[in-house]
Every structure is written in structure tokens, then in C-alpha cells.
Amino acid sequence: MLIADCGSTWTKILDTGSGKLEIIKTRDMVKRRDLHFDVATGHSAKGRCAVFRNELIALAEGALALVPDPDFSVVDVGGRDVKFVRFRDRRVDKLDWNLSCGSSTGATMELLGNYYEIDFRTLPPSADWINVTCGVFGMEKVLEQVSTGTPAEESIAMFLHGIVRNVYDFAGRPETLHLSGGFCENGCFLKTFAGYCDIKPLGRAVPLEGLKAK
Amino acid sequence: MIPEGDGRIIGYYGYPRRSLLAGARAAFGAELPLVDLDIDYGAPDAGLLPKATCSIITNIMNNAVWLSGRLAVVVAAVGEDKCDGGRNIAWLLKGMGFNVVESRFTGGGAGRPLVWSTSAGPLAERIDRIMETVVEPEPRGAAAQGPGTSGAPRRETGAIAAPPRCEPTHGFWGVPPNDFSILGLFPPTTHIYGWTRCVEAGRPDDLDLETFVDPGVPTVFFTQSFCAKQNLAHYLAERHGGLEVDCHREINDSIMAKVEAFIKLS
Numbered sequence A: 001m002l003i004a005d006c007g008s009t010w011t012k013i014l015d016t017g018s019g020k021l022e023i024i025k026t027r028d029m030v031k032r033r034d035l036h037f038d039v040a041t042g043h044s045a046k047g048r049c050a051v052f053r054n055e056l057i058a059l060a061e062g063a064l065a066l067v068p069d070p071d072f073s074v075v076d077v078g079g080r081d082v083k084f085v086r087f088r089d090r091r092v093d094k095l096d097w098n099l100s101c102g103s104s105t106g107a108t109m110e111l112l113g114n115y116y117e118i119d120f121r122t123l124p125p126s127a128d129w130i131n132v133t134c135g136v137f138g139m140e141k142v143l144e145q146v147s148t149g150t151p152a153e154e155s156i157a158m159f160l161h162g163i164v165r166n167v168y169d170f171a172g173r174p175e176t177l178h179l180s181g182g183f184c185e186n187g188c189f190l191k192t193f194a195g196y197c198d199i200k201p202l203g204r205a206v207p208l209e210g211l212k213a214k
Numbered sequence B: 001m002i003p004e005g006d007g008r009i010i011g012y013y014g015y016p017r018r019s020l021l022a023g024a025r026a027a028f029g030a031e032l033p034l035v036d037l038d039i040d041y042g043a044p045d046a047g048l049l050p051k052a053t054c055s056i057i058t059n060i061m062n063n064a065v066w067l068s069g070r071l072a073v074v075v076a077a078v079g080e081d082k083c084d085g086g087r088n089i090a091w092l093l094k095g096m097g098f099n100v101v102e103s104r105f106t107g108g109g110a111g112r113p114l115v116w117s118t119s120a121g122p123l124a125e126r127i128d129r130i131m132e133t134v135v136e137p138e139p140r141g142a143a144a145q146g147p148g149t150s151g152a153p154r155r156e157t158g159a160i161a162a163p164p165r166c167e168p169t170h171g172f173w174g175v176p177p178n179d180f181s182i183l184g185l186f187p188p189t190t191h192i193y194g195w196t197r198c199v200e201a202g203r204p205d206d207l208d209l210e211t212f213v214d215p216g217v218p219t220v221f222f223t224q225s226f227c228a229k230q231n232l233a234h235y236l237a238e239r240h241g242g243l244e245v246d247c248h249r250e251i252n253d254s255i256m257a258k259v260e261a262f263i264k265l266s
């Protein structure tokens, strides 16, 4: 069975028979007319699968499959959205999904990172932050910082710190937070988050676990 | 709906006092249809209000301008039972030359028993029934609930009988949305709370009733964007572990997906 999580930037495809996980750019995936999934979730999956699953439900069920605790919170930070689920006694206690604002999502950071050729795995975290009330305004502040002499690395680490604070607030400021999505591979993001709570990366395949769970 | 043709109509918005609606009919014609100006009938955008205005308020203005040649009078809810938007728009309409009668609830009143808020059935249909009670005191089918408050048997006023009370599995809190499509996601066992319940109870200004929800019932707290009720929805959603949703004009796919997930997972 071919299952997929088609995010706005990256598509994760799992062949459940062989266990092979393929991660490709969504912009490449949409060009491949031959690709059709048995079960899929995500922004770009509609029309490319036999069964479409709601992303928040896939995340919740994936987190339940991966985390044994009775009470826990999980947040998935994507390119264009952020999803949050809190469980109590392994039942959903609260959830939220923000799609309308780039103040706590990854797309702007990826743009900045590409532009300044930043390696987020090795970027040192910053104790200072930029108030990212909006992804675009935040990006403007980074450009302003750079133009007034702050090194690009430091400015982007400050921007990332602003995003971390927004995500932490969005998740209700828990003591422990499980993280899903591409930011699990962003060392700077993880180290910055560790200043706020115990952050536990679950990797990029949490929604796929949710698709498998059914 | 808006009657076809170019005949005169009486417009109203919010939940005006029935005595004022009756007075408008006595003054302008007992046969004149009553038209709820809160609803989006597809009127052209009059362009008179800022973009960041509640859709319901924008509907009132657009409808009034669109129907201006037909409106004998606008009976306007301007008190605590509506909002500052309702009060301000009445002032604007008066200034534009509309004939406006202002209505304010000031607490008290006999109230009415709840029928549609606590029974089972399609949510959109039950909210429609409740909003009909603004001009039609007896909810259609209320006879199915037994005697009314006076003790006398209720009069059956419509073809559809009210279903019996059900235990709530979910809750919908808020005003009737500008876009009803979100309501199709809720199971029939959804209870109605917030201002819509206040309307059915005949107490549109009762903040205690408006902020009541049954504890433990997974509830979606819905508001129109740019409405002060967002403060209540935010607080109540935090307190009761519900889902806060606000929407401007049409409900988009992502809001539908969020509500769908909440309903399925809770």
C-alpha cells in the first residue's frame, strides 16, 4: 500500500509493504502524473488518492501510535500551517490548527535560510528574538537587522527564536512538547525550544503513522 | 427570503421586540413581509463599511442599500441584545434617510422553554427554526413538547414536529453563521448554545445564558470575525476545552477540516 503525507513543501511517501520512505519536494510530486496513493493526507493530496484523510486526524492518530503517555501534547510545524493536539487519558482534550498566519510556520524561515545559505542544523541559537507578529513583517525585520550590521546568521536565529515563542504559545506553554515535521531536523530550532520546555522530536513521519493506524 | 417583485417590505435585524414589529406592521401594512436583513441574500457590496467589519453588519448595510426602494421601515436591534455594530449601523441608516425604529431589550421578560436547542436533528434546520421565532413566537412543531408555559396545550404552527430532547454529544455555541455550510459537519445530537439559544429562550440580552454550556460536552465556539463575542468564545473555549473558530465571510476548507477533526476526535 502506498500512503503519503503531501505537505505544502515536502511530500513523504511510504510503501507499507517494503517500508521504504521517500521524501520529495511537493512541487516535483505534483508534476508526476503517475503518482497515485491508496491513502493520503495533506494540502496537495486531494485528487491523488483513493482515500483522503484529514491532516489533523492523521497527526493525532500518528502521535497516539508513537507516544505511550496518557497525557501529552504534540505540535506539527509545517511550511504553511501549524497543528496542535493535546491529549488527556489518551483522548483529545484540545486541538487547534492555524492556517491563516505565517507567524508560526516554516515557509518564511526556509526562504530566509535559502537566501542567506544558512545550515539550520549547525546554526547557533540566539538568546534574543524578533517579535514575529507576521511572517512577512518578521522577514522585513531580519532584512533590517542585516542592513544595520547584525550578521545574517544571528538575525535569522533571532527570527527563528520569535517563531519558537509563537509555537510555544500556540501549544499552550506545556512543560513537555512532542514535535512533528521537518523542524525535528532543525538543530537551532530544537536548541532554542529547549529554553522553554522539554521538546521531544518525533520525526517527519507522524501523520504517516496515523494513516497506517487505520 | 426576499419576496420577488417591487412590493414594500419591513426590514429588521437582530431580535427586535415583537411589539415593535407589530407596531411597524400596524403603521405600514399588516400584510407587509418581514425580511431579516442580517442574512446574505447576494446583495451587491455597497462599499460603505471598512473591510474589517463583521459580515452580518455588512449584510445589513448591503441589504438596506439594495432594497432601499422597498423598505418601509427598518426595525433595528440596537441594545445589549445585539452589539455596538447594530447600534452604529442604525445611526448610519438614519443618516442615509432610512426610516429606522430602534429596539432594545432591557432584561427580564417571561422567556420561553427551549425546544430546538436541545433536541436532535440537522443543526442548520434547527437554527433556522430558532431564528424564525424572532417573528413567529411559537417554534414550528413546538406542540410535540407538550404544554407551553401557560399550561395550555401548544398550538401546532408548522408541518414539522419538534424532535424530542436528546443528550448532547457535541455543542455549537454562537450566532447563526453567515455561511451555514459549517453546520453540516455536526451530528444531529448537537445542542445549541450561546446567543442562538438566547433567541429561542426569548432572552437575547441574557449574558449568563449566552455564556452557559453543559460541562463535558465538546463544543465549537463559533464567532464571526471582528465580533466582540470573540472575547467570550476565546475564554469559554479555554475553560471548557472547546474549539474556537472565527470566520469572516465564507467558511473555507481549512476551517471545515479543523471542525471536522474536532468533532471526530472528541
Ligand code: SF4
Residues within 6 Å of the ligand: B054, B055, B056, B057, B082, B083, B084, B085, B086, B175, B224, B226, B227, B228, B229
Ligand atoms: S456577529 Fe457579533 S458583531 Fe456581528 S452582528 Fe452579531 S453580535 Fe454584532
